Amino acid sequence: MRRSVILMIVIGLALAGLVLFLALQFPDALTSRGEQIQLTQALLLVAVIGGAAIAHGRFQARQALRHAAIWVGLGAVLLLGYSFRAEFQALGSRLTGELLPHRAQETPVGDVAIRAGDHGHFVAEALVNGVAIRFLVDTGASEVVLSPRDAERLGFDLKSLSFNRIYQTANGTVTGAPVRLDEIRIGPIAVKDVRASVNGAEMKRSLLGMSFLGRLGGYRVNGDVLTLSP
Template identity: 40%
Template sequence: MPENKNQTMRFGIVALILIGAVTALNFSFDALSWREDFGQITYGILMLLFASSALAFGNMGEKVKHLLIWSMIFVVGMIGYSYRHELSAVKEKVLAELIPGRGVQHGLSSARFPVSDDGHFYIQARVNGKPIVFLADTGATSIVLTPKDAKKLGYNPSTLTFDRFFQTANGLVRGSSVRLDSFQVGDFRLHRIGASVNEAEMKESLLGMAFFERLDRYEVKGDVLTLYW
């Protein structure tokens, strides 16, 4: 009988402490009102009474320890959820540094690309729905695909007619004209844009002025290339 009385008293004390703490927090942040949120308040009180009964009976020390652990997990989860957009931006920035051409979209109409270890800027685009990494080359006039990237997009270099000539740093090269159904960098989209497939092997595809002249503008500041559309 005394044991039951002690447990009942313990239950009452724990319930008062929990309800008092939650009430104080509600007054501080003005989150709920009796008139507009009566249902939520009633549900919350029932949950607090349930938690109080769980704490009041049995080994209270162990249960308090477990409650604190779960409370910390809940708080960390809420913080992570509250800052989910900021954390997502951090993730994208880290990936942009680690993955060549990944870039980070900045706002609705621009994207930033950090310089790579070799001193060049790389831009990852989705061409006909497939990811292709390009070397940004404002000295080139066209979008030039390597034979490997052309095969990735469904073109067979052996069936193409290489009737165009391009002057490059490696001399005169031949290319074949193709038309890309879709070309996307970030939220910037182009449709039915002309390009060429290089006859000789290249290290990477080139993104020339045929792309850059369709932007609103572009600029290089420090180690970052920014595209505006």
């Protein structure tokens, strides 16, 4: 009997402490009388069920205290996780950037950050007309340049294109066919009606050039991170 009384007191104090904590954390949560009545009814229901269980000996005090300690521990973990959610989110973004450098990470201010790959180049995964394409970011390219393979993935018929443009590259002279892309999207940043060309020769990766980059709010490189601004 004595243990039951002590346990009921402990449960009552725990409920009171929980209500006080929630009231301090969310001062505007119980401003209406209806909300206060609902909370009182819920606490009374918990007290009645707990008291009835104790009175009928459905569980022992030691077992109940052990269960209570488990719930308190889980609550503490959830509280810590919520309190440090920004730090955990930043850590997750950092790990994602290390493991998948081509995957763009949105920053709190709406920018997009891309980490450099193993060879120091920035490779960005973009959605072009809804199709995922990996680009090599190239500020020296005047426009977006698609490899023949990526162009076919986007639905272009290479045989019907007119390869009438001449480009001077480090590997010599190449031809290209002008095309328009409905949209290029990297994370939350989207640019519509983008001028591009399809390269006349095979290339390892398509290039994300100035016809996209020049229409952004800005871009900058800080160490091994490229940041794009909408």
